[in-house]
Amino acid sequence: MTVYHAPTRDMRFCIEELSDLEAIGRLPGFEAAESDVVQAVIEEAGRLATEVLAPLNPEGDRNGARIEGDDVRETPGFAAAYRQFVDGGWNSMPFPTEHGGGGLPSIVAFPVAEIWQASNMAFSLCPMLSQAAVEALIAHGTAELQKTYLPKLVSGDWTGTMDLTEPQAGSDLAAVSCKAVPQGDHYLITGQKIFITWGDHQMTDNIIHMVLARLPDAPAGVKGISLFLVPKFLVGADGTLGERNDMRPVSLEHKIGIHGSPTCVMSFGDNGGAVGYLVGEKHNGMSCMFTMMNLARLHVGIEGVGIAERAYQRAARYAKERVQGGAAGETGRVTIIHHPDVRRMLMTMKALVEGMRALCVCAGSAMDFALHSDDPKEKARNRERLDLLVPAVKGWCTEEGQEVASLAIQVHGGMGYVEETGAAQHFRDARIATIYEGTTGIQAQDLVGRKILRDEGRAMANLVADIRNTVQKIAQIGEFDDIENSLRIGVDLLESSTDFLISHQRDDVHTAGAVSFDLLMLTGLVTAGWQMARAALVAREKLDQGAEGSNFYQSKMVTAKFFAQHLLPRARAYGAAITAGSAAMMALDENQF
């Protein structure tokens, strides 16, 4: 029931055939990223996922984290699995070698992250949050803080959390009210944080919280927030653990899913103040948080892919086993995979998963060049592309992850609505992904505001040009007429929708907000459709060369066609909604709702 096999072939396709692993392997710091290493890493991650993490996934759902006094008790079995994860070097794998990491590029680390999320989403949130904390510490922490905290966070001997949200400060972090009062070399933190993922557990002997709070002299709003490192147990100069800091989990949320992941209300300073250390400059916490958030957002997008892949595998297996009715062109009773409407659902799932995965690896490639290239132009171009893709990856992949998880239930029919089958858990787990690390609405706002209006559409114009380039290549191959046509309509809509936003925002302040969701979905869809078109070109080329694995390449071409024919046309609905603007959307009075 809980079998999961990492889709290693498609992952290697994304890494080595759709992206340029060789070029990335030549970037400083990525020397380890050779083809055989990558293959071994993916295979080994898949093995741990299949053998250890996936079997624990239903256990986390049924026997979720509990609070006992001031301690959270995680699901039985999770601690041992986490130890295996750490001992295998998986926690440190994505970090730079100079900090003790494995030095693997994002184009590899992202598929590996997908494997963790697919096999056990609730479990995987723990190392995911640790990774965000590490990124912030590397980018903004003092040498002393790094020396004390980084090695154990990188290895995974300690875990990390992000403590942003307060009851009155959700999407609006400007409203953060936790306080930090200076005292000698540290600060005393007081206040309450909510929705703290893996805020407490017993898997490691320390937990390092990255907390947003305000100094006494802080200006109001978003420019008065600072970032603090607050350890669960104080750490002595020699690295030994001291007494428990003045903080505790107060309660756990009762959630629709991810029951294995404790979502804590954390109270800081009930007895005078929790000891914390400033990370980065005073009042500059938001920009430090953005360092963490970009990667966290990409990882949540990848979560959308992972949960979709898992749900797809479960549905495909069921569709091959379940016998029901006869089908046109078949004799006798058949397995339901022979029914065209079940095929439609499976192909939709498969095409979305492969499109999402390719989009994520595409963002990973941009991240690798943006962070590691020593060519300033290449670096800047990729930074711009990455910034544009982050909200699309996070927003679109999580929305589609939910669509796929819901389709998996539908393929199961009545059995899908029953918990024992397992499809239900993916559906419930997936529902969080469009909410945390910034809702889809926040991603959409980021896309239209910071990523399009701020540079007046330059980054989007570059993306459009790259997609048109692929359309031209596709046009030279007769068999891909449908892909060419559909992608051309999609990219035209992406361009005209961007123009609509830029020109109408001048006269109507509501335009940006009104079109943002549809433009986000359009961007994700067309960019994924572009990657699928590129995949079809690569597959055609490999087949023409007589490369091994024709089964895979044939399947890839069919899936790319399906994506273009059946999914990309959604672009027309998004495009029409965008050019309708804000009028009907904003016309009603509050009392008319």
Place this chain on the structure above:
Amino acid sequence: MTVYHAPTRDMRFCIEELSDLEAIGRLPGFEAAESDVVQAVIEEAGRLATEVLAPLNPEGDRNGARIEGDDVRETPGFAAAYRQFVDGGWNSMPFPTEHGGGGLPSIVAFPVAEIWQASNMAFSLCPMLSQAAVEALIAHGTAELQKTYLPKLVSGDWTGTMDLTEPQAGSDLAAVSCKAVPQGDHYLITGQKIFITWGDHQMTDNIIHMVLARLPDAPAGVKGISLFLVPKFLVGADGTLGERNDMRPVSLEHKIGIHGSPTCVMSFGDNGGAVGYLVGEKHNGMSCMFTMMNLARLHVGIEGVGIAERAYQRAARYAKERVQGGAAGETGRVTIIHHPDVRRMLMTMKALVEGMRALCVCAGSAMDFALHSDDPKEKARNRERLDLLVPAVKGWCTEEGQEVASLAIQVHGGMGYVEETGAAQHFRDARIATIYEGTTGIQAQDLVGRKILRDEGRAMANLVADIRNTVQKIAQIGEFDDIENSLRIGVDLLESSTDFLISHQRDDVHTAGAVSFDLLMLTGLVTAGWQMARAALVAREKLDQGAEGSNFYQSKMVTAKFFAQHLLPRARAYGAAITAGSAAMMALDENQF
């Protein structure tokens, strides 16, 4: 938290302004359906829902039905609420007066059903299934069976169930294997049924099961199934209850939602055979079932509307209370209803709910004329329309009900993922509606097979003509340009997609299955969009006449515009997917999934 107010104004609009209540009130049997009676019925139903049923809804979720020995114990409080429901005459309200019913037409009964579903979906499944059993008994039962069972089923003193599904026979009822052996004036039934909604409970002193089974001489397949009435307690000639029949609930399903509704595995004949009585002719059980199924399918479609209305109300209330961030054009912190993207979600929900409700009442009107008209042509025309609309109502409204329920979570942000808020329950409850009473795929198959291909598109052509008629009327009013344009594109696509299906099905047996889902969604969307366009016309006319309630009519016009601008364009995505046909969908081998 659990407040629900029936949307009585919009319901009366659908009944009296969008449909022709006066004409329906003149049909034989509907004499009671006068405007003031209708208004009183809707208001009173709303009161019971608000005061009794809605407050029990979260209780049903948290403290669902349990099995103890051979008895199912329903949620505490449900029995008393059911007694109030019966004593108020609500169970008998939709039935014909000659059988002790209230004689209210479907255009009224459907909105009342929506009120029950919205306030407490799990509870309302019980009278909904009873109603299906009553319909079958009225249509196919002998006078003797009717005399014994009908009065108590109509009043609600007994409840009814539908027992179709078996483990190997889900969507494919041809595989039913339960046995019925004749013995004197009755039959002995043996076998197991699954997914039996409200299969057992303690709210009434008898439960009447309508069971599909095979006689010993039955041919294989769907033409060898007969329908039997199997009471939980045997009923004597004088109406007194005798011993318990040989049947019992074996277990309850552990489901994602509707925990208050016991979903039973029922075992018949463990001790020799349960006493059952033939309903209708031998081997004709499927057509008897279709009598029950049509109404049940419409009611599940209405469930989609009800759960969507409930989720919408909750989200709108939260959006008016929750303060978060600033908004363009506003000063200071604002409630989130001022954020355009939250508006987009609320308007999407509102427009879908109103479009779905109008579509359901439109189907109700067709049902009223089809069943009660004494003009054969009017009767036939409405029967044809009803048959076409049933799969669209069931399929489209349940799919969109889930979209709306999911949007309600999204409006709540992180609080939506937490169970205590209540939005989560609607999301979990709603997920079943695209599955039971025939999955969306089964509805789609019914639409393309029985409702379009069988009459070579005649019923659809009539629908298309009616919609074009509205497009013409709309064109005469300048302010509705957007509605005209969008509805014209939609109806063109409905026509061309139907043509595509009919012409391609001849050469490719997979066409019907491959296009069925998209054609179903297209039909539901465009038909609802048509009703919203009609609603805009009515609202404009009422405003021009200076009718009371300009606030409502203004809001209706805006909502109709939003539907046309932001939702109807989805027709383009469905249309493009349809004309892509089955090629890419069916191309992969089983091993490529």
